[in-house]
Amino acid sequence: MWAYMTLKLVDKPFPTYDASRDYEWNYSHPPRLDHSVATLNSDCPGRWTYAGLEAASPLAIAAGPLLNSQWLLYYASLGFDILTYKTVRRRAWGCYPMPNLVPVASQSLFSSVSEVRAQTVMRDSWAVSFGMPSRSPDVWRPDLSRCRQQLAPHQILAASVVATPESSTTPVGLAEDYAQCADWARQSGADVVELNFSCPNVATCDGQLYQQLDLAQGVLETVRAKLGPYPLLVKLGAMQAPDQVVGWIDLARTVQAGLVMINCLGAKVRVEDASSQNFYFSGTPRGIAGHATAQAVAEQFKQFAQQRKSECLSPPLIPVGGIAEASQVRTYLKGGAEAVQVATMAMLNPKWAMQIKAALAAQPC
Numbered sequence: 001m002w003a004y005m006t007l008k009l010v011d012k013p014f015p016t017y018d019a020s021r022d023y024e025w026n027y028s029h030p031p032r033l034d035h036s037v038a039t040l041n042s043d044c045p046g047r048w049t050y051a052g053l054e055a056a057s058p059l060a061i062a063a064g065p066l067l068n069s070q071w072l073l074y075y076a077s078l079g080f081d082i083l084t085y086k087t088v089r090r091r092a093w094g095c096y097p098m099p100n101l102v103p104v105a106s107q108s109l110f111s112s113v114s115e116v117r118a119q120t121v122m123r124d125s126w127a128v129s130f131g132m133p134s135r136s137p138d139v140w141r142p143d144l145s146r147c148r149q150q151l152a153p154h155q156i157l158a159a160s161v162v163a164t165p166e167s168s169t170t171p172v173g174l175a176e177d178y179a180q181c182a183d184w185a186r187q188s189g190a191d192v193v194e195l196n197f198s199c200p201n202v203a204t205c206d207g208q209l210y211q212q213l214d215l216a217q218g219v220l221e222t223v224r225a226k227l228g229p230y231p232l233l234v235k236l237g238a239m240q241a242p243d244q245v246v247g248w249i250d251l252a253r254t255v256q257a258g259l260v261m262i263n264c265l266g267a268k269v270r271v272e273d274a275s276s277q278n279f280y281f282s283g284t285p286r287g288i289a290g291h292a293t294a295q296a297v298a299e300q301f302k303q304f305a306q307q308r309k310s311e312c313l314s315p316p317l318i319p320v321g322g323i324a325e326a327s328q329v330r331t332y333l334k335g336g337a338e339a340v341q342v343a344t345m346a347m348l349n350p351k352w353a354m355q356i357k358a359a360l361a362a363q364p365c
């Protein structure tokens with residue numbers, strides 16, 4: 001059991017990502033914690049693991065909201081015990097231009113839905129358009145190390161990594177790129193590495209790797225050979241066919257990796273004005289996150305959990321997408337999830353982990 005500092009649930013709003021400003025501004029303006037309101041918070045009842053490591057709760061922040069160590073430490077002080085450093089690369093990579101976050105209608109989306117209507121006000125769903133920006137390893141590696149040093153021992157530091165292929169990159173080169181980034185993250189103190197095999201915002205193979213099982217297998221074998229026994233997760237996108245579920249459960253077992261699902265749903269974003277035919281992002285799709293994806297994530301998770309059960313296999317499964325309520329967290333945990341990840345809710349409500357812990361304590365799974 002762990003005891004740790006969190007905040008009193010005071011009315012004062014807690015700072016969070018400012019979607020009206022660009023990525024660079026948010027990177028260099030991490031929220032600060034007001035320690036004057038700090039008080040002791042209760043534990044999360046139960047025994048939890050994350051990628052096989054002992055964890056204080058089943059609540060993780062997904063890759064995205066935590067741009068650097070300062071962001072990560074802020075959320076760690078708000079009751080999140082598992083924190084993922086936003087996806088990094090083997091070289092510096094720029095962010096897409098503003099807008100990076102466009103609110104969209106909260107109707108349920110499925111992988112077959114190709115467009116969604118933008119909204120003027122953020123309710124619970126948005127289109128995400130960052131393009132996986134990264135500082136150079138000279139910056140993110142020491143930043144990860146600092147972060148690990150400042151986190152409490154029970155808090156888990158995960159690092160999301162992605163390869164940066166060029167037109168001439170071979171499958172071997174792609175695998176080596178992933179393996180290099182994963183190894184740097186491990187050496188820099190990450191407790192868990194998450195390989196991002198899905199990003200609906202990018203058209204290159206790093207964004208769609210989860211759909212190319214043979215290529216993904218080569219990458220995973222190379223990463224596993226480089227890392228040895230070490231907690232490894234793979235982030236997947238929306239599956240198109242049942243045989244992909246079978247293939248992924250089998251591959252995850254072989255390489256001993258957990259599966260995180262799903263990295264948004266791709267859709268074009270039609271402008272707010274109902275009479276307009278115009279689209280954001282020049283009509284190219286972006287990843288939709290938040291409530292609109294909740295049903296699709298639940299469906300995919302169920303398919304994976306059933307397949308895992310039917311084969312008596314045990315790769316850890318971690319759902320992400322549209323998780324907001326304690327009831328959803330309970331349903332996933334009862335359904336066999338090792339933990340859950342949130343991005344949107346952590347940004348809309350930084351007190352989310354504390355509130356869900358209180359709810360889980362009042363009504364355990």
Ligand SMILES: Cc1cc2nc3c(=O)[nH]c(=O)nc-3n(C[C@H](O)[C@H](O)[C@H](O)COP(=O)(O)O)c2cc1C
Binds near residue numbers: 342
């Ligand atoms: C602001 C923001 C940035 C994100 N950046 C990344 C990223 O760098 N790497 C990644 O794998 N997923 C990224 N995502 C996707 C999230 O990890 C998550 O899969 C998605 O948002 C669905 O979860 P949610 O509904 O709780 O937001 C990002 C999401 C948001 C909202």
